[in-house]
Amino acid sequence: MSRFRKGAALWGSLTAPAITAPIFAVLGALMLGALLMLATGHDPLAAYRAMLEGALGGRQLANLMATLARATPIVGMGLAIAVALRGGYLNLGGEGQLVLGGLASALVALYTPLPGWLLLPASLIAGALAGGAWALLAAGLDRWCRVPLLIGTLLLNYPARYLASYLVNHPLRDVASGMSQTHRVPEAVELPRLIAGTRLHIGALIVLALVLAAAWIVRRTRVGYELRMTGLNPSFARYGGVDTVRLGFGAMMLSGGIAGLVGAMEVLGTHHRFIDNALTGPLYAWTGLMAALLAGSSPLGVLAAGLFFAAVHTGGFGMERGAQVPRELSRVLQALMILLIAARGQLLTPRRGGSTAAAGKAGAT
Amino acid sequence: MTAATAVTAGAAATSSVSPALELRGIVKRFPGVLANDHIDLSVERGEIRALLGENGAGKTTLMRVLYGLYPPDAGEIQLAGQTQHFRSPTDAIEAGLGMVHQHFMLFPSLTVAENIVYGREPRRWGFIDRRTAARQVAALAERYGLEVDPGARVADLSVGLRQRVEILKTLYRDAQVLILDEPTAVLTPQERQGLFRVLRELAGQGKTVIFITHKLQEVMEIADRATVLRNGRVEATVRIADSSPTELCRYMVGRDVLPDPIRTPKSAGDPVLTVADLVVLDNAGRRVVDGVSFEVRAGEIVGLAGVAGNGQSELVAAIAGLRSATAGRVMLSQQDANTTSIAARRRAGLAYIPEDRNRVGLALAASVADNLIMADQRNSSRTPRLSKRGVLSRAGIERYATDLIERFDIKVASTREAVGNLSGGNRQKVVAARELAQEPIVLIAEQPTQGVDVGAAESIHRDLLAVRDAGRAVLLSSAESSEILSLCDRILVMFEGRIVGELSAEAVGADPAAEATLGLLAAGGAT
Ligand SMILES: Nc1ncnc2c1ncn2[C@@H]1O[C@H](COP(=O)(O)OP(=O)(O)OP(=O)(O)O)[C@@H](O)[C@H]1O
Ligand SMILES: [Mg+2]
Numbered sequence: 001m002s003r004f005r006k007g008a009a010l011w012g013s014l015t016a017p018a019i020t021a022p023i024f025a026v027l028g029a030l031m032l033g034a035l036l037m038l039a040t041g042h043d044p045l046a047a048y049r050a051m052l053e054g055a056l057g058g059r060q061l062a063n064l065m066a067t068l069a070r071a072t073p074i075v076g077m078g079l080a081i082a083v084a085l086r087g088g089y090l091n092l093g094g095e096g097q098l099v100l101g102g103l104a105s106a107l108v109a110l111y112t113p114l115p116g117w118l119l120l121p122a123s124l125i126a127g128a129l130a131g132g133a134w135a136l137l138a139a140g141l142d143r144w145c146r147v148p149l150l151i152g153t154l155l156l157n158y159p160a161r162y163l164a165s166y167l168v169n170h171p172l173r174d175v176a177s178g179m180s181q182t183h184r185v186p187e188a189v190e191l192p193r194l195i196a197g198t199r200l201h202i203g204a205l206i207v208l209a210l211v212l213a214a215a216w217i218v219r220r221t222r223v224g225y226e227l228r229m230t231g232l233n234p235s236f237a238r239y240g241g242v243d244t245v246r247l248g249f250g251a252m253m254l255s256g257g258i259a260g261l262v263g264a265m266e267v268l269g270t271h272h273r274f275i276d277n278a279l280t281g282p283l284y285a286w287t288g289l290m291a292a293l294l295a296g297s298s299p300l301g302v303l304a305a306g307l308f309f310a311a312v313h314t315g316g317f318g319m320e321r322g323a324q325v326p327r328e329l330s331r332v333l334q335a336l337m338i339l340l341i342a343a344r345g346q347l348l349t350p351r352r353g354g355s356t357a358a359a360g361k362a363g364a365t
Numbered sequence: 366m367t368a369a370t371a372v373t374a375g376a377a378a379t380s381s382v383s384p385a386l387e388l389r390g391i392v393k394r395f396p397g398v399l400a401n402d403h404i405d406l407s408v409e410r411g412e413i414r415a416l417l418g419e420n421g422a423g424k425t426t427l428m429r430v431l432y433g434l435y436p437p438d439a440g441e442i443q444l445a446g447q448t449q450h451f452r453s454p455t456d457a458i459e460a461g462l463g464m465v466h467q468h469f470m471l472f473p474s475l476t477v478a479e480n481i482v483y484g485r486e487p488r489r490w491g492f493i494d495r496r497t498a499a500r501q502v503a504a505l506a507e508r509y510g511l512e513v514d515p516g517a518r519v520a521d522l523s524v525g526l527r528q529r530v531e532i533l534k535t536l537y538r539d540a541q542v543l544i545l546d547e548p549t550a551v552l553t554p555q556e557r558q559g560l561f562r563v564l565r566e567l568a569g570q571g572k573t574v575i576f577i578t579h580k581l582q583e584v585m586e587i588a589d590r591a592t593v594l595r596n597g598r599v600e601a602t603v604r605i606a607d608s609s610p611t612e613l614c615r616y617m618v619g620r621d622v623l624p625d626p627i628r629t630p631k632s633a634g635d636p637v638l639t640v641a642d643l644v645v646l647d648n649a650g651r652r653v654v655d656g657v658s659f660e661v662r663a664g665e666i667v668g669l670a671g672v673a674g675n676g677q678s679e680l681v682a683a684i685a686g687l688r689s690a691t692a693g694r695v696m697l698s699q700q701d702a703n704t705t706s707i708a709a710r711r712r713a714g715l716a717y718i719p720e721d722r723n724r725v726g727l728a729l730a731a732s733v734a735d736n737l738i739m740a741d742q743r744n745s746s747r748t749p750r751l752s753k754r755g756v757l758s759r760a761g762i763e764r765y766a767t768d769l770i771e772r773f774d775i776k777v778a779s780t781r782e783a784v785g786n787l788s789g790g791n792r793q794k795v796v797a798a799r800e801l802a803q804e805p806i807v808l809i810a811e812q813p814t815q816g817v818d819v820g821a822a823e824s825i826h827r828d829l830l831a832v833r834d835a836g837r838a839v840l841l842s843s844a845e846s847s848e849i850l851s852l853c854d855r856i857l858v859m860f861e862g863r864i865v866g867e868l869s870a871e872a873v874g875a876d877p878a879a880e881a882t883l884g885l886l887a888a889g890g891a892t
Pocket of ligand 2: 424425426467546788789790
């Protein structure tokens with residue numbers, strides 16, 4: 001039996017399409033973008049400098065902090081989707097779970113008579129539980145009412161969003177503020193800022209810890225193994241004795257729980273109240289879904305993809321401000337980059353004989 | 366000499382006319398493996414050529430190159446003297462090639478008829494004419510003696526039936542050069558005879574057949590010449606008339622293969638698997654297992670014989686817990702197992718080599734190591750330890766996997782290679798290794814040697830006997846009647862969902878026509 005030479009394996013993994021494809025994609029997108037800007041009479045070099053500055057620079061790295069702050073909910077939501085997707089469960093209900101998590105945490109923070117030190121953890125836990133329960137509902141519909149998970153999770157987004165909208169527009173509204181939002185939560189419940197004067201709060205560290213924990217669990221634990229095998233071939237997992245029903249409920253609860261927690265952390269860390277549309281407007285859930293899909297539901301991959309999406313977004317603002325590239329154009333460029341990454345470099349890298357792709361599809365039955 | 370014989374003689378002998386098919390210097394590399402190393406192969410019109418070689422020798426790869434599925438790294442393909450550059454199977458089909466794939470290429474959600482006519486559908490006013498399609502397929506099946514239900518969904522079919530569909534699909538397309546990659550892996554002797562009749566007929570019409578198999582008797586029976594591959598190279602090409610199974614074997618493995626082990630008589634112990642009045646419905650609601658009762662006792666190998674599609678697959682799936690029974694009971698070591706989960710059955714000592722290795726027995730995208738530890742990931746008593754308090758032990762898994770790979774002689778580049786990259790026989794060895802390593806009390810072995818080479822089949826037979834001799838039990842379901850006859854203490858024959866006969870080893874040993882009796886029973890004849 002031929003042993004794998006270590007060096008060859010390392011080199012192989014560095015040049016593997018999984019790593020090179022995104023790099024090609026980004027380069028390709030930058031090139032296309034440059035053409036686009038030349039065609040519309042902008043200086044691509046200046047624009048890209050402004051973009052880089054806008055994403056990573058700024059006075060005292062303020063823009064970098066903005067990118068990290070933006071990445072926090074995106075990575076968090078990406079992780080939420082990824083943990084379920086790893087087992088083959090596509091959770092399209094991240095948005096509803098996120099909103100209900102945020103709402104639940106605001107309610108606990110505002111209306112429970114708990115002592116101050118207990119209020120913060122209680123609010124966070126309430127957020128996670130609300131999100132988890134909402135995801136479990138979809139899992140139950142799938143199991144007992146034959147509503148496919150895909151549809152159940154997607155449809156449950158609407159009641160969650162409108163329920164939250166109704167509550168903050170009517171019974172719970174902070175009328176004095178004149179906006180569709182709740183009252184401000186007590187100061188004791190606010191998540192501490194990591195750096196004063198920025199929006200970056202301690203939730204970023206919590207998300208990072210969750211990513212690392214998830215990566216370890218998926219790769220190194222028994223339940224992670226069972227999750228991976230179920231995702232790759234559920235019949236095989238079942239045949240091997242994995243209780244795929246229980247595993248499915250567990251994965252969905254965890255997925256929804258993380259989404260709910262992300263909502264709670266945005267409410268307690270960024271806005272300090274529940275504001276209508278503040279969690280849905282920036283499309284955190286959908287950007288996170290995209291990150292999870294691109295990363296093939298690997299937690300570390302989600303971290304990379306989420307950071308990248310956040311950087312492209314804040315960089316886009318920088319380009320508007322610094323190089324007068326109109327907002328529309330910067331949006332087109334962002335979309336191009338994401339599209340090219342989604343194609344995983346297939347559009348640009350020459351086909352290596354197409355052999356592995358063909359082989360992968362072969363054993364269909 | 367008449368004109369007709371002159372033509373056949375001219376076709377079979379090497380002549381100035383270009384051969385029907387010629388491969389020159391074909392090279393195909395995979396990361397870490399040189400699967401085809403400058404292979405030359407030339408096949409005449411009207412010839413049936415056997416392609417032989419151990420598991421992983423490169424047979425399937427060579428045929429996939431020929432069929433346009435893999436571009437060769439070097440080399441040339443000629444059909445009737447014309448150089449071809451196939452960029453996809455569509456090009457190959459266009460040029461008159463047809464292939465029965467070892468790893469079936471069927472659409473599980475479509476019907477049998479839809480799969481067979483796919484790409485060449487009969488049309489009526491521009492729409493696919495389903496009725497004609499079903500009729501054509503039924504006629505084709507009838508003509509070649511390969512019975513199928515044209516309206517059944519492929520996903521609901523057993524592996525044996527899917528193999529028939531693959532064969533019919535290729536016959537439907539009326540190819541000039543037919544490639545059959547282990548078409549007989551799970552066919553019964555009767556079905557095989559039907560197929561051979563077809564192949565002879567096609568060769569008689571001047572078509573060319575390339576036939577991959579591990580069963581040397583089949584080669585002796587059907588082939589004109591045989592080409593043996595070894596480690597990606599052509600070892601020899603011989604005329605069958607001048608050769609023998611022993612010689613072929615020597616070319617394949619480089620040594621003489623041990624004869625199949627002898628089963629020593631042994632008295633059986635207590636029943637460890639009891640099946641009582643079991644009824645199982647198929648996905649269409651038919652009673653495919655119709656009140657079956659039997660026992661398997663410790664120290665016994667009980668065979669389950671029959672033509673594919675007579676309920677064996679469903680019976681076995683119900684015992685393993687993958688399918689639920691509508692009535693009746695399954696007991697393991699005299700404990701009721703009906704209501705228990707698959708995990709509980711496995712804890713009670715059940716192991717299962719399923720017939721469908723690709724869809725049930727393996728996760729093709731997962732690594733060899735991940736596939737080898739399934740069902741054992743929770744077992745904390747085994748050494749080396751695979752997991753500890755819920756955390757996988759990487760060193761233990763690596764050691765365990767390496768050990769099994771060596772013991773079962775599985776050809777892999779590393780324990781981390783995806784199982785989907787392995788050759789068919791090596792995939793089968795992964796499944797067999799995993800289940801045999803469980804040291805089961807009851808082992809259900811369903812087509813356990815399908816696709817493995819003669820050496821590996823012999824070694825798996827030895828392992829099955831070892832399970833029995835260690836005082837445990839085996840239920841062996843196989844289309845291969847020689848396997849059943851040589852290994853089993855008792856043989857149950859299934860026909861249309863019922864057990865229609867039971868033969869004991871003694872009776873079989875005394876009866877030179879045992880195989881024929883078995884065939885008769887399986888076809889529904891009376892005892
Ligand atoms: N897609 C692939 N990627 C990597 N390696 C592969 C791939 N396909 C085949 N191989 C390797 O190439 C070698 C030849 O495989 P092939 O499938 O041609 O064997 P085979 O002769 O058909 O064996 P079997 O009798 O088991 O079907 C094996 O070592 C196999 O692991
Ligand atoms: Mg093969």
